[in-house]
Amino acid sequence: MLTQPDLAAAEHVPMPTMPDVLFAVHEGSAEYGVVAVENAIEGTVNVAVDTLAFDVDLRIIRELLLSVQMNLLAPSGVPLDAIKRVVSIPVAWAQCHQWLRSHLPDAELVASSSTASAAETVAQSPERDLAAIANTRAAQVFGLGTIATDIEDHPENQTRFVVVTRGGVPEPTGHDKTSIVVYQRADEPGSLLGILQEFAARQINLSLLLSRPTKSRLGDYCFLIDADGHVTDEVVADALRSLKTRQADVKFLGSYPAAGAAAVANRAIVTDAAAAARGWVESLQSEVGELG
Numbered sequence: 659m660l661t662q663p664d665l666a667a668a669e670h671v672p673m674p675t676m677p678d679v680l681f682a683v684h685e686g687s688a689e690y691g692v693v694a695v696e697n698a699i700e701g702t703v704n705v706a707v708d709t710l711a712f713d714v715d716l717r718i719i720r721e722l723l724l725s726v727q728m729n730l731l732a733p734s735g736v737p738l739d740a741i742k743r744v745v746s747i748p749v750a751w752a753q754c755h756q757w758l759r760s761h762l763p764d765a766e767l768v769a770s771s772s773t774a775s776a777a778e779t780v781a782q783s784p785e786r787d788l789a790a791i792a793n794t795r796a797a798q799v800f801g802l803g804t805i806a807t808d809i810e811d812h813p814e815n816q817t818r819f820v821v822v823t824r825g826g827v828p829e830p831t832g833h834d835k836t837s838i839v840v841y842q843r844a845d846e847p848g849s850l851l852g853i854l855q856e857f858a859a860r861q862i863n864l865s866l867l868l869s870r871p872t873k874s875r876l877g878d879y880c881f882l883i884d885a886d887g888h889v890t891d892e893v894v895a896d897a898l899r900s901l902k903t904r905q906a907d908v909k910f911l912g913s914y915p916a917a918g919a920a921a922v923a924n925r926a927i928v929t930d931a932a933a934a935a936r937g938w939v940e941s942l943q944s945e946v947g948e949l950g
Contacts, residue, residue, distance in 0.1 A: 674771050676706040677713070683822055684714035691716075696818040697726070699811070700749050702868055710822070710911060711839045711870060711882060718837055718912035719828050720821040728754050728810040731777055731796065732789040734803035741805070743768050745776040746791035754791055757809040777802060818917070828914050830888035835865065837911035840901055841872065841880045850881070856900050857885060860893040860932070889913040893932045 671688060673679045682688040693706045710716065728750060732741065738761065744751070745768040751758065758765065770776035770790075777796035780788050789805060790796070797804055828834075842849045857864055866884035887894040890913070902908045 672774065674775070676703070677709045680706070680709045680714050680716060680822065683824060684716055686824070689823060691822045692722070692819050693822070694817050694819050696866070697749060697753070698814070698816045700752050703749070704870070707868070707882060708870060711880065711909065712873065715824075716822040716911075717825055717827065718820045718822055719826065719914050721835065721914060721917045722819040722821070723816050723917040724819065726753065726810055726815040726817050727793055727808060728773075728791050729794060729797065729804050730789050730806040730809055731792055731800075731802040732780060732805050733786065736786055736789070736803065736805065738762075738805050740787055741765060741789045742787040744789050744791060745770050745779050747772055747776065750776075750791045753815060754809045754811060756811040757806075761806070761809075774799075820914075822912075827889060827912065830890050830913070831915045833916050834886075834888040834891075834913055835916040836885045836887055836889055836894055836898075836913040837866075838883050838885070838898070838901075839880055839909040839911065840883060841906040841908070843904065843906045853881060853883075853901065853905065856897045856904075857883075860897050862887060862893060862897060886916070887913075892936065896932070 668690070671682070673682060676693040679688070679691040679693050683691040694703045695706050695710075696702050710718075730738075730741075730744070741762055742764075743766045744758065744762060747770055748767075750773055751767050758767075768788075770779060773790070773792035774796050776790035777792040777800045780790040781800035781802055790802070791809070794804075796802070840853055842853075854864075854867075863886040864883060865886065866882065868882040869879045870882060872878045872880050885894060885897070889895055889898065889910070894913075898908065898910070
């Protein structure tokens, strides 16, 4: 939230887990929520993605790309060789695996619900052999010292977050992304190909294709898709119409400004071509009944 000027001044309410954040927005006790959905090293954050897909009815209105910077935090004055336990969220351990193996090979890893919660645990503990993996902001908030900085294994690591609310779709910006969940009509050969062809035929680029179990029965999967473009783009709207007709169901998660570098020119070319094709068909249709 602090990176977003329009949200930074809002009252910030921490939640124990990412599903808690999403349910708070879904149930109306919070207006907006921010959750991580993808990490460059560890991939999809399944617990957040599954909650969005199956458990809540929310709209994604923005995405954020933040560089990941991990530090080893402990009470001021505690040296590295005193650390016997490291508290953090499991994905943070995974992102710092090489550093931990080299510097704290015998340390016990203690799970927490978030890096912020890990820092709070260390700050409140009377024991001096406990450290947390968290960012600089957590050290400031909880008054901890920094034993080591930038301990992540890959300095180019980034995490993608999304901002969610209960409804509404932002206006198109020309650099947008549309997220959907597609439920197959039948689990049969070629079913995924049929879904992908809807986008390929319209030259719509996909930045994410993820299969997730529907949790109804073994072997039954749905697909989470991020497509370039906005629901107001005719080619995107046409793809959604076709999917909704041919598949068991389509859940719309949102059209929103995309983070990162844009392929605006390519999107404009495809949209203009679609508009020209639509005009051509409409001109043919206008000839109906004009015989003789």
